Amino acid sequence: MVTIAFEDLTEGLVVPLGEVKIDREDMLEFARRFDPQAYHLDEEAGRRSVFGGLSASGWFTASLWMRAYVDHLIGDSTAQGSPGGRELSWLAPVFPGDVLRCEVTVVGARRSKSRPGLGIVELSGTANRGDECVLRFTFAGLFGCRE
């Protein structure tokens, strides 16, 4: 029996997803594999860039947020994937050693008309460094209904 189903994800619900720390080596490894731009790989190029320092690929930050979302909410749920999002914002550069507090808020929820037993949940995920939001992802998640 799963813990979280569509019925549990009601509008306004805010779920803390814990903290992630940006590990320098992890960040560089991701950049080498998926986003080898100079400012994500090289200190000096980072300093000269608009970011002002070696910074994380936005896809790394988003992927770390996803991990937090799986670990703290949907890992034990009726989640059936996502068709995507209508906002993915990288609001500020992320640096090695940063600690990001992750969270997700249920923005809305409705049952699918075309697929009985499934619900569509609109969610907004954020990662914050102190009071500053550095990542926001607003997306739809599909979840099986309990009943």
Add this chain to the structure above:
Amino acid sequence: MVTIAFEDLTEGLVVPLGEVKIDREDMLEFARRFDPQAYHLDEEAGRRSVFGGLSASGWFTASLWMRAYVDHLIGDSTAQGSPGGRELSWLAPVFPGDVLRCEVTVVGARRSKSRPGLGIVELSGTANRGDECVLRFTFAGLFGCRE
């Protein structure tokens, strides 16, 4: 001297970004690290899911698209990062062995008023399996101007 600057990214330009093949082990490694949901990790769970088979994390597909975008367009450019996107769509599940043809289209371009020397380019990136679009990412990219 860089190859690509703001001035080169004119509305309507379509740039092929090559093909990426979905490697099963790479796909699983990414899922274990960033998106450990059962249908991304386990054959049987994948078959039972709405995806009908072991499928890639959408973040893996997006990250592979990013790599193609760096390799074929912005690796040697005046790119200065991205504030994010207004659409990230996972339109169909992606499976091991799939070959995705990546592409990016310039949707619009304007000079920044607040930051002289920078231009804001609206781009739409896609990954296609045959005729089927499996990923679309519509986003803004900041680029330095040549002049």
